[in-house]
Amino acid sequence: MKELSLNVLDIAQNSVVAGASLITIEVIEDASKDLLTITVADNGKGMSEEQVKSVIDPFYTTRTTRKVGLGVPLFKMAAEMAGGSLDIKSKPGEGTALTATFTLSHVDRMPIGDMEGTVSALIHMNPDLDFVYSRSVNERSFSLDTREIRQILDGVPLNDSDVNLWINEYLSEGLNEIL
C-alpha cells in the first residue's frame, strides 16, 4: 500500500464482508500530540478472541479462495513502522473496531492519501450500507453521514451518478475547509 487511505479501504471491505450495516471511519490528526489516529469500526458479525489474535497473521483468512489475508497485517505494519500500534476490539454479534495510531511526524509514516476517495468509493460500491466519516485536523473537522443523505434522497440510491458527484464535491470541500 502506498497510502493509508488504501489500507482503510481494504479494512473497510472486511467490514462489508462481515455483514455490517454501519461503518464508521474516523481520521484525527493532532499536531500538539504528534499523533495520527485512524479508526474503522463496524456493527458486523464481530470476531471471537481467538479470531482477533489470528487476523494479524498474514497466513490467516476466512476466505477459501486463497490462504493469505494481508489487509490487517499490512495496516498493523504501517502503524508500527511509524512508532504506533494497531488495536482491535471485537465482540461476536456486535462488531469490530480497529484503531491504528501513528506518530504524525515520523519519517516512515505513510501519507494519509486520498481518504475522501476511499470514502467515496466505499459509498458507491455499497449503496445499501451506511457510512459515517469524520476527519479532523487539529481543531478543525468535518463529517459526512450517509444516513442523513439517505433520508433526503428518500429512496434514490446512494450510487446514483449525480449523488456520487455531490458526495465527491462535499468531501472535497470539507477537506479544503479544514486544511
Add this chain to the structure above:
Amino acid sequence: MKSLEELKAIRDKARANVNVRGDNSDDIRIVVGMATCGIAAGARPVLNAFTEEIARRGLENVVVTQTGCIGVCQFEPVVEVYVPGKEKVTYVKMTPDKVPSIVTEHIVNGRVVEENTIGAYTK
C-alpha cells in the same frame, strides 16, 4: 459548501429518470476487483474514474460495482465489463487515464478496446 437543496434537486431528477427507464435488467455492468491485491495496485482511482466518467456523460444504463479477488493478481487492477447478450470482457493493468477511452469505445460505441484486454497481455 454543497447544499442539501442540491441533493433534493438530484433526488427529484433521479426519480423522474427511474419512471422513464422502468426496470434495469439490461444495464451494462462494470465490475472492478477491489480485494487487497486490486486496491494495492490502484483499483480505487480506476473505480472512481469510471463512476465520474459515467456521471459526466450522463449514461443511465451503466452500473459500476465491485468484486473480490478475481484470481489474476499479477494483472491488477482488473475490470470486467458485462454487456447483456455479449461475452464478458476483462481489462487488465487498468489506470484512470484508460477509463475515458473504454467508456467511449466499449460502453458507448460497443467496440472492445483490444489492447487493454487480458488477451492482449497474455499473448
